[in-house]
Amino acid sequence: MQRVLIVEDSKVVQQILRHLAAQHLNVELDFAWSLKESKALLKSNRYTLALVDLTLPDAMDAEVVQLTLSQNVPTVVLTSKIDEYSRQQMLEMGVVDYVIKDNRDSYLYAIKLVSRLLRNQGCKALIADDSMISRAVMRQMLEKQLFTVFEAQDGEQALTMLKSDHEIKLLLTDYAMPTMDGFELVKAVRNFRGRDDLVIVGLSGAGTHGLSAKFIKYGANDFLMKPFMNEEFHCRVMQTMEQLNLIAEIKDYAHRDYLTGLYNRRYFCQHMDKSLKNGPISSCLALLDLDLFKEINDKYGHLGGDSVLTQVAELLNQSFGDCLVSRVGGEEFAVLLPGESIDEARAIFDNFRSRFADNIFYIEGEALNCTLSIGIAKCEYATLSEVMRHADQALYRAKAQGRNCAMAACTKSHQVTEKCTT
Numbered sequence: 001m002q003r004v005l006i007v008e009d010s011k012v013v014q015q016i017l018r019h020l021a022a023q024h025l026n027v028e029l030d031f032a033w034s035l036k037e038s039k040a041l042l043k044s045n046r047y048t049l050a051l052v053d054l055t056l057p058d059a060m061d062a063e064v065v066q067l068t069l070s071q072n073v074p075t076v077v078l079t080s081k082i083d084e085y086s087r088q089q090m091l092e093m094g095v096v097d098y099v100i101k102d103n104r105d106s107y108l109y110a111i112k113l114v115s116r117l118l119r120n121q122g123c124k125a126l127i128a129d130d131s132m133i134s135r136a137v138m139r140q141m142l143e144k145q146l147f148t149v150f151e152a153q154d155g156e157q158a159l160t161m162l163k164s165d166h167e168i169k170l171l172l173t174d175y176a177m178p179t180m181d182g183f184e185l186v187k188a189v190r191n192f193r194g195r196d197d198l199v200i201v202g203l204s205g206a207g208t209h210g211l212s213a214k215f216i217k218y219g220a221n222d223f224l225m226k227p228f229m230n231e232e233f234h235c236r237v238m239q240t241m242e243q244l245n246l247i248a249e250i251k252d253y254a255h256r257d258y259l260t261g262l263y264n265r266r267y268f269c270q271h272m273d274k275s276l277k278n279g280p281i282s283s284c285l286a287l288l289d290l291d292l293f294k295e296i297n298d299k300y301g302h303l304g305g306d307s308v309l310t311q312v313a314e315l316l317n318q319s320f321g322d323c324l325v326s327r328v329g330g331e332e333f334a335v336l337l338p339g340e341s342i343d344e345a346r347a348i349f350d351n352f353r354s355r356f357a358d359n360i361f362y363i364e365g366e367a368l369n370c371t372l373s374i375g376i377a378k379c380e381y382a383t384l385s386e387v388m389r390h391a392d393q394a395l396y397r398a399k400a401q402g403r404n405c406a407m408a409a410c411t412k413s414h415q416v417t418e419k420c421t422t
């Protein structure tokens with residue numbers, strides 16, 4: 001797990017930072033008051049990042065910054081005031097960024113900056129530039145921002161790398177390069193990587209009029225003129241990555257069911273349509289419907305019913321965490337189980353059905369049992385509606401058999417495997 005060191009000598013500020021960190025950071029956190037305490041913590045822990053106060057009672061001259069940097073811990077500085085000389089000095093020392101503590105919002109800004117930097121960890125960035133020196137300078141800055149960095153010497157090499165590695169999320173591309181220039185590269189990349197999947201920052205030292213606008217019109221998110229200041233580079237990259245993260249958050253929000261946090265019907269249908277586009281897939285689709293759920297609602301009220309639905313979602317996640325699990329209707333769920341035959345799938349879901357029936361659900365401390373009926377179909381049809389129709393028919397039969405039952409639809413090859421286990 002990622003671990004962050006926060007060094008701050010003011011009790012009040014430390015309390016504010018603790019509170020904000022608990023809200024915005026999901027990492028191991030250590031707090032230190034002094035240089036001495038920081039040294040001890042750095043000896044026994046490995047930190048992903050440090051957020052440090054520039055001056056401490058036992059380190060008035062930025063010694064704590066020198067300490068974290070000497071241990072190769074990317075460091076963000078908190079400072080109460082800063083003049084041009086110390087700003088330059090600090091940036092030359094190699095800090096990632098600094099935040100001036102001049103109002104309450106600056107603490108929130110600092111914690112959000114840490115959070116954004118932590119999100120960069122494991123994220124791949126590609127630099128396309130024919131100048132080895134430029135690549136080295138940018139690599140150093142990106143590594144400080146926790147990116148995993150790759151380099152390409154020209155547009156064609158960059159294009160090949162982007163085609164084969166969809167985990168690259170940031171492209172920095174120079175304009176003037178041999179074999180394929182920055183414009184051609186951006187145009188080609190946008191044919192297969194959208195703005196919701198890859199962010200691009202164009203670069204040029206040429207100073208040609210209109211270069212920035214052209215880069216953006218061809219599909220770049222931003223533009224930087226060389227030579228740039230480290231601070232500007234850092235801000236532009238962070239801001240561009242923020243766009244990507246915001247789009248991802250909005251998409252995730254739109255794809256999730258509000259009550260249970262599972263994927264919703266819209267996401268489920270989109271995923272299935274995409275998967276089936278290239279022909280049948282070797283998965284089984286199970287529709288799981290709660291039995292007599294109306295009675296639970298009638299007895300415990302709608303909120304009681306909601307509580308059961310969230311507990312059901314937890315059980316599904318525990319058992320089928322690696323599969324696509326969705327809430328496709330009020331009390332109906334879908335699980336896409338990859339790689340199993342219909343017989344194996346039925347056995348797996350029947351086992352789940354049986355454990356589900358034994359599970360104790362709680363509504364405001366009151367215990368109750370609940371059962372499921374399940375219909376399973378092989379994803380061997382051309383469209384989702386056909387797969388759903390077969391799974392639905394099996395589910396209907398499971399209900400008709402008396403519920404608490406898992407039924408499999410006949411496969412195309414007529415290996416009928418219908419069994420009721422009640």
Ligand SMILES: Nc1nc2c(ncn2[C@@H]2O[C@H](COP(=O)(O)OP(=O)(O)OP(=O)(O)O)[C@@H](O)[C@H]2O)c(=O)[nH]1
Pocket residue numbers: 259289290291292293294295297301302303304305306309329330331399403
């Ligand atoms: N609490 C709660 N109830 C919901 C939600 N969505 C649908 N329902 C309820 O789910 C119940 C479904 O009832 P029915 O379709 O009659 O099915 P059932 O009672 O489960 O009976 P069978 O499916 O035949 O076993 C209805 O009472 C709906 O109001 C929801 O989001 N929360």
